[in-house]
Amino acid sequence: MKNECKWRTPTLLLLLATLSAHAQVLARISVKAGTSPRLNTAVYTALKNAYQSGPDSLQLQEVRGNKRSPVPFQLLDDNLYWILAGITPAGSTRVYELVKGQSVAAGNVMQLKDTAGAFLLRQGSRKLLQYNYAIMEPPAGVDTVYRRSGFIHPLWAPDGQVITNIHPKGHWHHVGIWNPWTHTSFKGKETDFWNLQKKEGTVRFKGVAGRVQGPVACGFTVLQDHIAFSGGKEVTALNEEWVIKALNCGTDTSRFVWDFASTLNCADTAGITLLQYRYGGGFGLRTMEAWTAATSAVLTSEGKTRKDADSTRARWIKITGRTEKGQAGILIMNHPGNFDSPQPLRVWPENSERGEIMMNFSPTKMKEWILQYGRYYAQRYRVVTFIKDLTNEEIENYYQDYVKPPEVTVAWNGSI
Template structure:
């Protein structure tokens, strides 16, 4: 979202000569009905410095609105509800400000867990995970998300299923690639050609609005000489947003990568590879899991088509309801609206297990030039119960472009 700036932000600090108080409104955006994150550039806050801002509150009609400064010190973030059409006010706090950290980070035993208060939401595995006893060690892996949990605690992701030991929750290796005329597969570990592993953390962050991490991952050519083993350097940033409701939360998943290889790397057109892939829980199959895309496609017709968003819904663990994940593709992504890989309903010996992927190279190859940065951005809304197509479209619109500041 850093590309979207509030160019019309000219009324924020009106109340005090020292510019420590002010107000602003956000434009009404047609078709956006869901709460979503918005930001105000820190430079727009005039003479308010970091220390001053830390002693101020953001309010709407007298109610405090949690806000957070981003890890780069460039923006103030808060959750905006489109129904809030009156003025937001930034003013001095009455007394001290308490620690309002809500989205928390905990690192332990190779796991980085993001939680809302004491409720775990997702885990990023940075330690090595080994395959089950008796299974080839080539399937060991780090640098993936599992478990992804529903707001009520159902596990929605799966790792190391016996039919695909190389499947690891949420991850995005490239499959058919060309490097100096040779094919290297970073997805199918059994090929012993490539893998993707965690290297180190760039940053972690917590706060009342969002929390997350940035991790450096390496796409490794297994048989290459030491100087040419790294095909891609990837910075994966994951942010979990509190949506102010118990039945939904939001995850931003951003992959920025470049190739240090002299001639770069070619991602061949293929039905799997890169983007954002997720192997869903073994509980879900053809009889209790559905798909709906922005173009109205379902489980039978969605594979190979393009979409702005795709919603996967399945039966909850107690059998009494549903939960799922809404996947959103950013407009600047390669091949947006993005092609998808969705497993056939008669797959897995007729079970119809669920796999979803936004696959930007499904229909068209992608040449990655040496030492040039590329980026793919995705958002997931993890929900309990049902989420309508209109709500899904609203979430996508707020992801595609935030509302702007307007004059009163």
């Protein structure tokens, strides 16, 4: 089944008009927090046939007793997205009404900027991440085989510190956040799309399939190809779609939250086998050079650290380290629907590569994965970048937000 995170042409709305108690109620929406407290959690519901009445004539109001407050919302495909602003205690229910009424367009909190070579995502004036769709050259004097597009760098912490690294010495093929497959069998030949110096394959940006910005979310959908080099020719082995979506964290300036979804399908009827190997695919990360064994820490959902996290399974991994501005970190959660979940980890040992960090959720670390022509294969991850630290309780709340979002029920009042 194709990626559920896929979204296309949005309508962007922010409600600023005075709300009328006599406005026609189209739907009453209840949101149950469940067993976990919620903090600035994004929720959504299908909007039925709302486009028939025109999205510019819709308002969303939160109802608390006799008080109604306007709520910014965003239409992504046929879904209505908004944020449960602030803290929603466990066991509580919040009530909203969708009503007819005049609304006006407003500035976007979550922004996408096309820099003619990269997509830059921002929350307000703060940079969040950059996706590079133009070919980036390696450092001067380094083999041009390391030319690459289709990766994320920089990734910023909320205080503006860059926490990813590209083209580190000795590993020129490491580029921030990327996910090529390493050990594969394509048309009877072993093909490596990760280690570019082997000149067996690469990953290349192909095109843009969607972009969005608004009060709730910003992001983009892009297409990439895994290209095999064979006999002096290029053959596309895999088509890949990335959907990157950053979510509004409200007034909390210490965190960014964004989703990463990759969907693969075979470009050739021969299919491809992703062979068992210690790293490749999934979610790959090279952190800033300053994060070494002496200046950083690793913790997984199973209590593993830098010393023993490698080759263990985890629902999430947290990496923290010192920066020029203090301490920052990144939390990566892998979705339970991913292949061979909870997925195994590749984490460099403390005593290798100057103590620097390379981390990879590696779906095929324990077993091979056969991809068949005509089918779609999705991998999903949620990322939180933060300053200072996250407690285990906060992390588990983020994880529950991701895998068990609040329950949304809608009572429609007639047809719209």
